[in-house]
Amino acid sequence: MRRPFVRELVALAEADPRIVLLTGDLGYTVLEPFQERFPDRFINAGVAEQNMMGMATGLAEAGYRPYVYSIAPFAVLRPYEFFRNGAVLQDLPVRIVGVGGGVDYSHEGGTHFALEDLAVLRPFPSVRIFVPADITEAALATREIADIDAPVYLRLGKDEEWALPDPPPGGLGSRILVPGTDVLLLCLGPMVRSGLVAAEQLASDGVSAAVAVVSTFNTDDDALVDLISPFPLVLTVESHFVTGGLGSLAAELIAEAGLGTRLQRCGFRNVPDGRSGSPGWWMERAGLSPSQLAARAMDALLPS
Amino acid sequence: MRLMTDDELRAAAVRCRLRVVDTAKRAGVGHIGSALSVMDIVTVLQCAIMNAPDAGDPTRDRLVLSKGHAAMALYAALVETGCLDEESLASYCTDGSTLATHPERVVPGIDFCSGSLGQGLSVGTGSALAARLGGQARRTFVLMSDAECDAGATWEAALFAGHHRLNGLTAIIDVNGQQALGYTPDVLDLEPLDAKWKSFGWDVIDADGHSISALRDALEFRGDCPTVILARTKLGRGVSFMEGLIKWHYWPLSDEEHVVAATEISAGLA
Numbered sequence: 001m002r003r004p005f006v007r008e009l010v011a012l013a014e015a016d017p018r019i020v021l022l023t024g025d026l027g028y029t030v031l032e033p034f035q036e037r038f039p040d041r042f043i044n045a046g047v048a049e050q051n052m053m054g055m056a057t058g059l060a061e062a063g064y065r066p067y068v069y070s071i072a073p074f075a076v077l078r079p080y081e082f083f084r085n086g087a088v089l090q091d092l093p094v095r096i097v098g099v100g101g102g103v104d105y106s107h108e109g110g111t112h113f114a115l116e117d118l119a120v121l122r123p124f125p126s127v128r129i130f131v132p133a134d135i136t137e138a139a140l141a142t143r144e145i146a147d148i149d150a151p152v153y154l155r156l157g158k159d160e161e162w163a164l165p166d167p168p169p170g171g172l173g174s175r176i177l178v179p180g181t182d183v184l185l186l187c188l189g190p191m192v193r194s195g196l197v198a199a200e201q202l203a204s205d206g207v208s209a210a211v212a213v214v215s216t217f218n219t220d221d222d223a224l225v226d227l228i229s230p231f232p233l234v235l236t237v238e239s240h241f242v243t244g245g246l247g248s249l250a251a252e253l254i255a256e257a258g259l260g261t262r263l264q265r266c267g268f269r270n271v272p273d274g275r276s277g278s279p280g281w282w283m284e285r286a287g288l289s290p291s292q293l294a295a296r297a298m299d300a301l302l303p304s
Numbered sequence: 305m306r307l308m309t310d311d312e313l314r315a316a317a318v319r320c321r322l323r324v325v326d327t328a329k330r331a332g333v334g335h336i337g338s339a340l341s342v343m344d345i346v347t348v349l350q351c352a353i354m355n356a357p358d359a360g361d362p363t364r365d366r367l368v369l370s371k372g373h374a375a376m377a378l379y380a381a382l383v384e385t386g387c388l389d390e391e392s393l394a395s396y397c398t399d400g401s402t403l404a405t406h407p408e409r410v411v412p413g414i415d416f417c418s419g420s421l422g423q424g425l426s427v428g429t430g431s432a433l434a435a436r437l438g439g440q441a442r443r444t445f446v447l448m449s450d451a452e453c454d455a456g457a458t459w460e461a462a463l464f465a466g467h468h469r470l471n472g473l474t475a476i477i478d479v480n481g482q483q484a485l486g487y488t489p490d491v492l493d494l495e496p497l498d499a500k501w502k503s504f505g506w507d508v509i510d511a512d513g514h515s516i517s518a519l520r521d522a523l524e525f526r527g528d529c530p531t532v533i534l535a536r537t538k539l540g541r542g543v544s545f546m547e548g549l550i551k552w553h554y555w556p557l558s559d560e561e562h563v564v565a566a567t568e569i570s571a572g573l574a
Binding site for chain 1: 362366368409415416417418419420423424425426427428429430431432433434435437438444456457460461463464
């Protein structure tokens, strides 16, 4: 998703001289198209993410639209307080671009995972959060963000090929991809890929599983309530800790709206333990593989 | 109003110090010593150095009060420039006021909120970078405490600004040698400050932080790289019983102390 992001950003920057791209010395073989086209507006801040985010405050106050790019934990967690005091408290249009949500950087180890980025950014009601599901949504999100006059977090997965059959009709948000009646698999961004496979498995077992993708936070919670409310059971599926992300949001909405929907949160429940493995291996360990999701839904549907 | 002579600036600084002790007394809050420490610096900046401070004008010079706990000094000076009036100053720390012990951007004449130490130089560096990108000659000033040199992020910004030779950026360090719990040499010794900053590619000016003329000369200087002014100051400057005492980083004034402080400041001890 990094390539569609950079492609769209270059196109946007042609027309919008306010766009500047800051990187914490990351983005090799990805950011060059921007760097070559706009050398003055490409700023390698070095391995100094706090200063990078602080500079974004100064740039945004002066009328620029800074995009602050790094691997997600270094873009969000290291300079978190700079973002809070700068962009959030002063309502400035700083854009954090965090690459590798969840365990995309699986072999790099726990330091490179982003399993709590949404938990720390979701509480700010003014911060618009985008978690594109595929390369199409990554491009659309980049264009959508350009017009937002507020802080933004864009969480980009590392996949550069996979795409849903159709783009979101009305922009990124929450939408049903597969209808169903017994259970809703409510998937965060790219996790919808596993959700779709799980739904097929459930269908072969005679379960009518709906699949929805959630690609934004802090945009339209009412739409999400409407989406959840018809279902007796919802499984949230996210590459994130089960606390603070989509599972928590669903729990809050179900409780506040007084829905009768039961909730199962699928996501990471343990701190990374120092093992190395592929993204698929990490997903399996967190119970997020398609067959595990299907089994979880079957268990929950069994009469107790 | 732009005051031009040094004598007029000295008189303005006396008025500002009086506002500080009166405002603090009225609100019953502290941070008085810190405000008095930077009062001469802020007065010269606001009244004689920074360009027409028309809030919202993108070409205006910017100030990051990185040591946000000295906000009273800034409010007092903004009364001199006409951004604030005495009446709004009287709302300091009352319910619903925009004037808190640390500055907020919603106040006219205040460009950035601050209060978390060690972040201001990064913000100022970004602002100076923006001026360069936009081809603007405007300047960015960052007023820091010496203890902010404890923070790693300060040196991240120093490295960046020095590398990129951001000569529109001037940092002023309020070297009063004190921090919240002790004297700076005892907490984390920062010296030699001049060698540290020089090694990061900055012009360094050592100045008496209470000399109007020395501050003016230092603040007017703009070289080929960023400038840091090591302003040698005294916490609580102008009030004899406050000067150099740790207590006055936080302490509020009693009725008796307020009378003495106001009398001493009025007598021109500043």
